[in-house]
Amino acid sequence: MARSTPLVLAAALFVLCPFVSAQRAAIRQASGRVSNPAAAALGAISPLAPAFLQHEIGGFLDGRSSAGQLKTAVEKAKVSGPGGALARPLAELAPGFSKSAGRAASEEELGEVGARLSALEDLLDGTPCLSTADGLRLKDTLHWVKSGLTSKNQEKLVERARRIAEDLGSTRDAGEAIGDRDIVAAVQSENSSKRAPPEGSLQRYQQRPKVPTRGRFGDIPSPETSAGGVRAPEEIRLPNDARTVERRVFAVHATTFLPADGVMRAGASVLAGDKRTINTDPPSFRPTLHFALGELVQPLEKHSWEDRPYAVVLPLGALKSQLANLNTYDTFILGDLKLLPETIVVVPAGDEGRIPTGVGVETYDKSKETLRQAVDRTIQKYGGWPIRMEHDRSGLDSLATVGGINVNTPEFFGPFLKENPRVSFGGHIQSQLGTAxxxxxxxxxxxxxxxxxxxxxxxxxxxxxxxxxxxxxxxxxxxxxxxxxxxxxxxxxxxxxxxxxxxxxxxxxxxxxxxxxxxxxxxxxxxxxxxxxxxxxxxxxxxxxxxxxxxxxxxxxxxPQTSSLNHDELVYSLASSPPSEMQDLTRDLVAEGLLTPARMEQLRAWYAFKRAMRIDLARAREEGLIAMMTGALESLSGWERNQGVLGLENRLEQYLDERSTRLNSALELLKVPQIRAAVEDLREFRLPPPERLTLQSLLRVHPMTKGAFRSRGGAGPAARILDTLDPGAARPSHFRSFQEAYSAAITARAGAEHRGKRLKEVATPLRDASSSPTLEGSYTPSFYAQLRSGTFGSINDVWGKLGLQNEFRRKFPSDDDFWRSEKSMAQLYANFSQELLDRRR
Structure with missing residues (x-):
């Protein structure tokens, strides 16, 4: 079809065909949820309706909408222009609105309205008749490339070829069908030894810390030359035997005070003989001294150690006799630390006199180097591994990498932990192993x-x-x-x-x-x-x-007379304790009136989930945590059950992140039938089948995130102009976490109205451009105003970006001629594109 059809017609089919294929599929899919009259009403929607529909009501299908919000969505759809065609079908699809006039809608009425709107949305979410393969056949057409519908970028072509393979049976056949040997070769390479791991795998995303690859660090692989992103230790040669870990992993403690007597005190420090206390008068229990591993501790929320002038650096083996807990973000020892000969103290130049004798000294010029840089240099000089941790993260699921390997796991430190059984693995208040x-x-x-x-x-x-x-x-x-x-x-x-x-x-x-x-x-x-x-x-x-x-x-x-306990505080402090301890500590909470029976069941569910995330799922099952979680949810009903499931889902969201080492555990819990059903019932949606449940597949269907994956709205010349000159939106493939996709969905909803106005403007005659300095109803400069002011470059540059510079200049010798045109930017773009296509034929 695409070989003999003009490109403009092909683009039009690309837009219109979803109504044919999607309607048939979705009517079958929705047959149990929506009536035939509702499906028939869809026929009244004009071809331009999808962008407006998704723009106006798409944000109100996330399970949090009130009857008033849904009604507002319908009213907003009753606008002039293409969206006007939505008024009647929407009214027919939402009979619940008339039922609830003058009062709050019942749950049943809201459910009916939501189901009908959801069915309508499904009907509009089809795949285009114009196949990706047909589109790729036109990839060498300058217009097609410049419009953003495809790209000469090899990575994007490989991705397109993979999608085509789903229809044609194999990636190789897809490439050959397109007739592009480069794609075939690239795909074959991708599907060989460098096959991408499954979605949700920790290996999917690439950490790229700056890692030396020469001299003392010759055994650390460079992340720039190795495949697979973050890798498990067994995949490459990073020795993790106990002796190597003791020698190559360095502990770092940043401080404001230097120990004049050579003793760093737990909870206290000494400067030039004058004792400075920390947390001695305020209530405290801290007989420990804390370190980060492999680099200066990263900033966390409102806390930062970047302005500390001094750092104590020493190999992990020197702490072994006092070591209580191991974790790259929070390693701590029990008791005071007497500085040993293995210790290196990093100080600003000129402060060497403060250092006790018998320890190593490294100085740095504060005007040229930060403490963090000086610590990195010191660790490298003395043969340590440069560990790179994440900013503003410190949980057990946080990554810390050496050459692309996540070392912040009990598996990596396994040989060391086996030789030192009293050392826990975890944080100050959360342990995966041990009781620290x-x-x-x-x-x-x-x-x-x-x-x-x-x-x-x-x-x-x-x-x-x-x-x-x-x-x-x-x-x-x-x-x-x-x-x-x-x-x-x-x-x-x-x-x-x-x-x-x-x-x-x-x-x-x-x-x-x-x-x-x-x-x-x-x-x-x-x-x-x-x-x-x-x-x-x-x-x-x-x-x-x-x-x-x-x-x-x-x-x-x-x-005070009120009796209650904060659930978040309870879950946070209880989650490291095994179930027997949790029961000891919470046994009397209901009897004493601190928790209602329902709140106690919610606490049990949330505790079981949080602890399961702190330890591995195998241990969680052995401890009966999955059964505790599902049993607690099943014992609840009505509002209390919804609150329990919502609290569980909120806690789950933080682990739906490719940067979390607990992502796979979180996805596995969503495969548990009782948990799966509870989340689906709460949000009124369906999760992907367990065998196809990945982070990306979840984000695409969850009511709070699916808006991030919808089309930006609009098609044809006007939309391609906006996408080329002012892309503005992140690609869905960039959403590595639930939070990123949720934020993008909110932004998409907020930006849909703005984009609708710009699409309308690009279709306005250029001679009328001066009459609209701002977008309708806002202070944002209009597209034509930005075009005239040079926001996108000169007019000549703009048409060059669109791949139509020669056609533009043949029509308009001067810029003034362009601005006096009776045609719109979109009309000129379509005309110039057709000229280019005709000339190439």
Whole structure:
């Protein structure tokens, strides 16, 4: 067809044919959901309706719309011009609107309206009659290339050929059918040893850290020359035996203070003999000292270490005797650290005199080099691996790569962990292996329950204080027993006991306030600063503290009476604990009125999901977490069930990301029948079949993200002009996460109206251009105004980008002649394209 049909006609068929093929397929698909009159009403929609329809109502099909929003969508579709044809069919397809006039629509009515609108959307989402193969036959036509419908870029051609292969049976046959040997060769190469891994695989996206490939780093492969993106350790030769890891992985601690006596203290530092304390007066339990591995720790949310002047750098093996937890983002030791001969201290030039003797020193010029650059240089100089972590990420699912290999896994550090069984793998408050999470959970509980006594954060009632104190005491007692059983060095245990005693004084302080709440209905929380200061100084003497409170009762606040616990905080702190511990800690929450029975079931579902993401799915099944999750959801009904599923889905979204090492686990959970059905019922959509469920296939159908994959709206010359000169939208292949696609869907909805106005303008005669300096109803410069001002280059350049420069100049010797034309830009583009095609024939 395309060989004998003018290109303009082919483009028109490309637009119109979806109504033929898609209508037949979608009517069959929707036969159980939408009536025949609704399908027949589609025939009244004009050929230009799809762009307007998807523009006006596409954003209201995401399962969150109210009856009012849906009604607004229909009203917006009743516009003049091509969209006017939508008024009658939309009204016929949405009888629920008339039912709900003057009152809120029922769930059944909204469901009917949503189903009909969804069916209509399906009818308009067909594939074009003009095949991709036919389109590629025209790939050498300058007009076709310049219009953006295809490209000479080899990668894009390979992608097109793969799509054609789905119809023709094989990629090779597709290439031969097109008659392009380059495509055949390229596809054969792609389908050989460099075959792309399945979607959803961690290997799909390419990390490209700057990795040296010579000298000491000769055994680290260059990511620029290796295929497959992020790779598993066994795929290339990056030795991970315990001795190599101890020698080549360097720990980095950034600091504001240098230890004058050669001892870096857990929770405290020393500068030139003057002790500077950190978190000693404020409530804290931190007997640990924390490091990043392979580079300076990356900024996280509002926290940054980039302005620290000093860094302590040493090989991981030097920390082995005190090492409590291993993770590239958060490695920590128990106790103070005496700087060893293996230590290198990175300092600004001129500060060498502050360094204790017996350690290595590396200086840097602060006017020419940052601390991060100096640390990287130091690690390279001393033979370490340059590990590259992600900005603003620190979870167990975060990547840290060496030459394209993700090393932030217990598998990579397996040999080292096997030789050091008391070392956990995870973060300060979350462990995938081991129990080091107790340090973080205990500190978190103490911090939360004492916020009100620092004049910050919320006030807690007696029951809430009891719960947080229970959590802190639970983990402190078990942590002490585990440390003693593991035979930690006495120096480390001495630091632990010191911090434990300080934490115990804070717990006793809370116990006194708890008594006062029960007996007097008063609390020290949010008391005047001088009262709090004095009270905290007495926290080691309960009797004196009680007497002080009695004497100052008139200056205290009334104790809060509300009893509730934040679910997110609960899930965050509980998820590292196995189910038996979770049950110990939450057994009395319902009886004490802190959670309703329904909220407790929601908590169980969310806890089970979060823990399953922290550990591997095999262990999750062994612990009964999948059964706990599905059982909790099945025990809920109505609004409580919807809230439970929504909370589960919200937590799931963060792992639907190609940068997450938990992506495959998240997708596997969506294959569990009960979870799958719950999510589908909540959003009123259908997930892809389990065997075809990938990140990309999910994003294309999920109501919150599918809008990112819809056509930008409009076809024909006007749309091709806009796409060529002002692309503006990211390609769907760029959406590597649920959040990226969701943001793009929102942007697409917001931009659809803007694009509709520009399409209309490009079809306006050029002689009328000066009358529209801005787009209708906005302050945005109109397309013609941008064209005249040179936003897209000179007029000559513009037609050059469109591949029609010669045709333009033959018609218009001067730019003034162009602006006086009675034709529109779109008409001229179509005419010039036809001239070019006729001349080539």
């Amino acid at each position: 999470y107790r340090f973080g959970v205990a500190e978190d509980a103490i911090t939360r329950m004492t916020d009100g006594f620092q004049g910050i954060g919320p006030m807690h009632d007696a029951k809430q204080l009891d719960f947080y104190r229970k959590v802190a005491e639970y983990h402190l007692s078990r942590l002490e027993a585990e440390l003693l059983a593991a035979g930690w060095p006495e120096a480390s245990m001495r630091t632990f006991r010191e911090k434990h005693d300080k934490a115990r004084k804070w717990l006793d302080f809370i116990a006194v306030d708890r008594e006062v709440q029960a007996s007097r209905g008063l609390t020290l929380q949010r008391a005047p600063a001088q009262i709090l200061h004095k009270a905290k100084s007495l926290r080691g003497d309960p009797a004196a503290l009680k007497a002080f409170i009695e004497n100052n009762a008139g200056r205290l606040r009334e104790a």
